[in-house]
Amino acid sequence: MWPNxxxxxxxxxxxxxxxxxxxxxxxxxxxxxxxxxxxxxTDVTFEHFKTAVEADHFWTMVGNSxxxxxxxxxxxxxxxxxxxxxxxxxxxxxxxxxxxxxMLAQMAPWEVMVIAIYMIVRDADxxxxxxxLTLFYMVMILPFTLLTLRGFVAAVxxxxxxxxxxxxxxxxxxxxxxxxxxxxxxxxxxxLFGFITAWxxxxxxxxxxxxxxxxxxxxxxSGFQTAFGDDWGATMAxxxxxxxxxxxxxxxxxxxxVSGLTDGAVxx
Amino acid sequence: xxxxxxxxxTGPPDVVKTDGRPGDPGKPRERARSLAPYLLLLxxxxxxxxxxxxxxVNNGMLSFQNLNMRQFILHxxxxxGIDNFKEVLTGEDFWRVTGRSIAFTxxxxxxxxxxxxxxxLLLARLGKRMRTFLLVGLVLAWAMPxxxxxxxxxxxFAQRFGVVNWVLDKAGWHSxxxxxxxxxxxxxxxxxxxxxxxxxxxxxxxxLYAATTVIPKELYEAASLDGAGAWKRFxxxxxxxLRPFLYATTFLEIIWVFKAFAQVMALNEGGPDRLTEILPxxxxxxxxxxxxxxxxxxxxxxxxxxxxxxxxxxLRIVLKQEEDEL
Numbered sequence: 404m405w406p407n408x409x410x411x412x413x414x415x416x417x418x419x420x421x422x423x424x425x426x427x428x429x430x431x432x433x434x435x436x437x438x439x440x441x442x443x444x445t446d447v448t449f450e451h452f453k454t455a456v457e458a459d460h461f462w463t464m465v466g467n468s469x470x471x472x473x474x475x476x477x478x479x480x481x482x483x484x485x486x487x488x489x490x491x492x493x494x495x496x497x498x499x500x501x502x503x504x505x506m507l508a509q510m511a512p513w514e515v516m517v518i519a520i521y522m523i524v525r526d527a528d529x530x531x532x533x534x535x536l537t538l539f540y541m542v543m544i545l546p547f548t549l550l551t552l553r554g555f556v557a558a559v560x561x562x563x564x565x566x567x568x569x570x571x572x573x574x575x576x577x578x579x580x581x582x583x584x585x586x587x588x589x590x591x592x593x594x595l596f597g598f599i600t601a602w603x604x605x606x607x608x609x610x611x612x613x614x615x616x617x618x619x620x621x622x623x624x625s626g627f628q629t630a631f632g633d634d635w636g637a638t639m640a641x642x643x644x645x646x647x648x649x650x651x652x653x654x655x656x657x658x659x660x661v662s663g664l665t666d667g668a669v670x671x
Numbered sequence: 672x673x674x675x676x677x678x679x680x681t682g683p684p685d686v687v688k689t690d691g692r693p694g695d696p697g698k699p700r701e702r703a704r705s706l707a708p709y710l711l712l713l714x715x716x717x718x719x720x721x722x723x724x725x726x727x728v729n730n731g732m733l734s735f736q737n738l739n740m741r742q743f744i745l746h747x748x749x750x751x752g753i754d755n756f757k758e759v760l761t762g763e764d765f766w767r768v769t770g771r772s773i774a775f776t777x778x779x780x781x782x783x784x785x786x787x788x789x790x791x792l793l794l795a796r797l798g799k800r801m802r803t804f805l806l807v808g809l810v811l812a813w814a815m816p817x818x819x820x821x822x823x824x825x826x827x828f829a830q831r832f833g834v835v836n837w838v839l840d841k842a843g844w845h846s847x848x849x850x851x852x853x854x855x856x857x858x859x860x861x862x863x864x865x866x867x868x869x870x871x872x873x874x875x876x877x878x879l880y881a882a883t884t885v886i887p888k889e890l891y892e893a894a895s896l897d898g899a900g901a902w903k904r905f906x907x908x909x910x911x912x913l914r915p916f917l918y919a920t921t922f923l924e925i926i927w928v929f930k931a932f933a934q935v936m937a938l939n940e941g942g943p944d945r946l947t948e949i950l951p952x953x954x955x956x957x958x959x960x961x962x963x964x965x966x967x968x969x970x971x972x973x974x975x976x977x978x979x980x981x982x983x984x985x986l987r988i989v990l991k992q993e994e995d996e997l
Contacts, residue, residue: 407801410802417872418808420820435832482715485712495709503994506990515950515975518964520726522729605933639822641822652814
């Protein structure tokens with residue numbers, strides 16, 4: 404029976420920080436700063452969520468995060484799908500080179516390039532704008548999107564497309580009517596990882612957008628704790644609000660996500 | 672990922688136009704078709720070259736410039752040859768941070784791989800219900816956004832009212848009741864490592880478990896018939912199957928941990944006294960914080976070189992393998 408016992412201990416270890424975030428967010432301040440931890444919130448309050456939501460610029464940053472993330476994901480899906488189709492379905496010179504190139508791009512050291520990116524964006528006079536963020540995030544998630552979609556396109560039997568074309572569809576129509584619907588699950592799992600990456604991105608936005616109106620939620624959250632001192636209730640409420648979209652997405656798409664990630668990340 | 676076998680572009684050539692009239696497969700059309708893949712690739716390629724390639728090139732150029740606040744404001748370009756590199760490489764700080772980064776990566780990756788593998792093997796041993804239970808826990812930890820997780824760890828390890836200090840105090844370690852985790856280098860690193868290992872284990876464990884499910888059961892039966900014990904079965908059957916997966920994951924973890932900017936930065940900004948700066952944070956603080964942009968770029972370039980060196984071995988295997996496969 405020891406494996407079960409170990410599993411329970413591990414479960415507690417992995418879930419506790421997540422649990423503690425939510426639990427703290429719902430506890431009255433008196434229960435948070437108490438000599439003995441209140442393990443289960445009995446006296447539930449929404450006051451901390453109110454503090455977080457009413458904090459300066461909260462809704463602006465929610466808007467910014469959503470805009471940048473969704474646009475980056477959509478753009479990278481569109482241009483990634485075009486390339487994925489070429490790489491999966493066509494034979495041409497330099498095909499291997501492109502694939503290897505995008506695999507290398509997937510390992511790009513974004514965290515290290517912030518200074519160079521800062522200089523470029525400043526020279527373009529685009530600091531504190533959402534445009535460069537969107538474009539950089541798009542390129543950040545592009546290699547993964549493209550290489551994973553290539554696998555999904557390749558998995559669609561060529562015969563389906565061919566018979567559609569025999570029936571009078573152009574190649575484009577065959578793609579839109581036959582392949583695209585079959586790619587829906589692939590597009591979903593790929594966009595999930597794109598979404599997570601862009602939603603979480605921290606170094607670039609930290610450097611590029613210093614003005615409150617142009618920040619996104621990760622920078623807001625990292626600054627929140629400083630701004631609110633030791634108001635752990637509000638800080639944990641803010642962290643919860645930031646984490647919920649991803650937690651929900653992940654739990655729903657967990658199974659598909661796992662296989663998508665191993666395929667895409669490990670073997671490009 | 673499977674690589675499909677290639678066939679010439681279209682089976683039945685696209686002789687059918689949208690209006691249903693057969694088109695003539697004349698020369699211009701042929702050319703258009705041979706250009707098609709390049710046209711399809713063009714947007715992705717252009718975007719990558721501009722937004723990834725250009726910063727890389729730009730970083731290289733900046734690293735040979737004397738670029739501080741003055742030059743920055745006046746938009747001056749002052750080339751200074753290899754002065755930045757000379758200064759970085761002859762200084763003590765860079766080597767200290769490099770050593771620290773490598774040790775940091777080694778400790779994290781070793782812990783992640785060992786514990787992750789053990790948890791993965793445990794998942795394979797558990798019954799269905801218990802396994803689903805543990806998987807849910809792992810997925811929740813995995814899905815936590817980095818900055819949210821970092822904020823939660825600040826709270827767990829808070830000096831006052833932090834639950835970790837309370838537990839240590841109750842466990843009889845009374846000197847920890849009011850311990851300031853962000854007060855020293857080692858304890859700050861302890862929290863960062865705890866955080867990174869906690870966040871990274873699910874990826875390794877879940878994928879390793881998935882990998883074990885494809886091992887043919889007959890191999891274990893055959894091994895048992897040959898009188899192999901549990902350990903022998905593990906080393907002779909399980910391990911060889913998992914080896915490629917373990918290499919790949921270790922490689923990915925090295926890359927991810929080496930670049931763990933967000934966790935270190937958001938937890939304590941590389942403090943106290945800059946003692947927990949790892950290379951990306953060091954490049955950031957020298958470059959952006961102290962406004963020695965050229966120096967920062969030089970450190971960034973060296974960081975990329977070190978990262979490549981750390982992963983070159985595996986990168987070569989992957990690239991070679993891909994070429995064989997394609």
